[in-house]
Amino acid sequence: MRLKSAIFVSALLRRAQVEGAYAMVVRRGAEEAGAIFVKVNALDGTAALYGPALQGIFDEETSGQRIFSPLLPPGSPEADVEARLAREIRFDPDIHIVEIEDRQGRHFLDLAED
Structure with missing residues (x-):
């Protein structure tokens, strides 16, 4: 069974803050099962974007976990990340967006293996 999205987001915020990073919820999605996207702002005009990994990569060991894939790599222009998030919102308005x-x-995420 997978952890509710709202609980996962709260835990991610806490984990980032404990490690000395600033994290905030930019958009609240569906509490139970909304997709989660994480923008990492490097504070130099660049950012990275992470989103849910494709379901096909899960095996018995990772079943039920939230695994993420990089959608835009570190060093991407922040405007590109914002444009991608806008497209994701148009596709599914129930997404959560966390900015670190x-x-x-x-x-502070578990990433899918390449």
Whole structure:
């Protein structure tokens, strides 16, 4: 069973803050099962964007976990990240968006293996 989106978002915020990064909810989505997107702002005009990994990569070990994939890599122009988020909102208005401000570019997520 997968953790509710709202609980996962709260835990991510706390994890980032404990590590010294500033994190905030930019958009609240469906509390139970809304998709979660994470923007990592490097505070230099660049950012990265992470979103839900494709369901096909899950195996028994990762079943039920929230695994993310990079959608736009670190160093992408912040405007490109914002444009992608706007498209995601048009596609599904129930998404959560978390922004982490961290000069080191840390995302605090479990990423899918390449």
